[in-house]
Amino acid sequence: MMTTPGYDYDDPSLRPSPVTLDDLEKLKATVLFSSADEAALKTAGDVLAPQIDQILDVWYGFVGANPHLVAYFSTPSGTPLPDYLARVRARFAHWILDTCNRPYDEQWLAYHQEIAIRHTAEKKNETDHVDSVPYIPLRYMIGFIYPITATIRPFLTAAGHREEEVEAMFNAWFKSVTMQVTLWSYPYAKSVW
Numbered sequence: 001m002m003t004t005p006g007y008d009y010d011d012p013s014l015r016p017s018p019v020t021l022d023d024l025e026k027l028k029a030t031v032l033f034s035s036a037d038e039a040a041l042k043t044a045g046d047v048l049a050p051q052i053d054q055i056l057d058v059w060y061g062f063v064g065a066n067p068h069l070v071a072y073f074s075t076p077s078g079t080p081l082p083d084y085l086a087r088v089r090a091r092f093a094h095w096i097l098d099t100c101n102r103p104y105d106e107q108w109l110a111y112h113q114e115i116a117i118r119h120t121a122e123k124k125n126e127t128d129h130v131d132s133v134p135y136i137p138l139r140y141m142i143g144f145i146y147p148i149t150a151t152i153r154p155f156l157t158a159a160g161h162r163e164e165e166v167e168a169m170f171n172a173w174f175k176s177v178t179m180q181v182t183l184w185s186y187p188y189a190k191s192v193w
């Protein structure tokens with residue numbers, strides 16, 4: 001799995017998450033995430049796997065069309081860093097499949113804290129050794145839930161599933177992304193999380 005630079009999901013030296021499995025269970029209950037959603041995500045993983053590049057083209061197209069978002073993949077003076085964009089894109093591809101296929105266990109929690117801090121001043125830019133701006137504001141992390149969710153829907157229809165099945169996959173995806181961004185809010189909101 002270490003063929004993608006900076007993709008450290010299975011790194012045994014990953015720090016354990018401060019979020020416990022009990023916290024996770026309560027968070028799952030809060031977003032109404034059930035075993036049916038787990039099953040729907042598995043199906044979604046099969047549907048999305050052959051379309052990863054097209055999905056990333058849509059998301060990167062959206063970021064690219066918004067200078068205030070490209071800024072986070074740029075130097076502090078505003079020059080975009082194409083190698084940084086490309087390296088993060090490769091890890092984003094793993095993330096789509098991880099969201100669908102990985103068990104939401106302690107290892108998953110640990111990698112989610114890692115992804116969280118990679119968006120904050122604690123660790124942004126370090127993995128790819130880049131000179132970019134220091135952190136992503138929390139407002140954009142939360143705001144991104146909508147485009148990352150809405151744009152996935154057309155891709156979920158590609159394998160000819162029935163409308164109710166597509167709807168189940170879509171809702172499971174929406175719940176998972178909401179839950180993940182909630183986990184990523186931890187370093188931003190530690191004392192009140």
Ligand code: HEM
Binds near residue numbers: 095140148
């Ligand atoms: C890193 C997903 C919000 C910019 C990443 C990674 C993923 C991801 C999967 C790679 C993690 C890894 O290193 O393995 C998401 C999702 C978001 C979100 C699902 C919200 C729903 C944002 C926003 C921006 C952003 C709003 C700003 C435009 C970045 C940057 C990195 C990154 C610059 C690289 C950080 C580093 O230097 O290591 N994101 N992200 N992300 N994301 Fe996000």
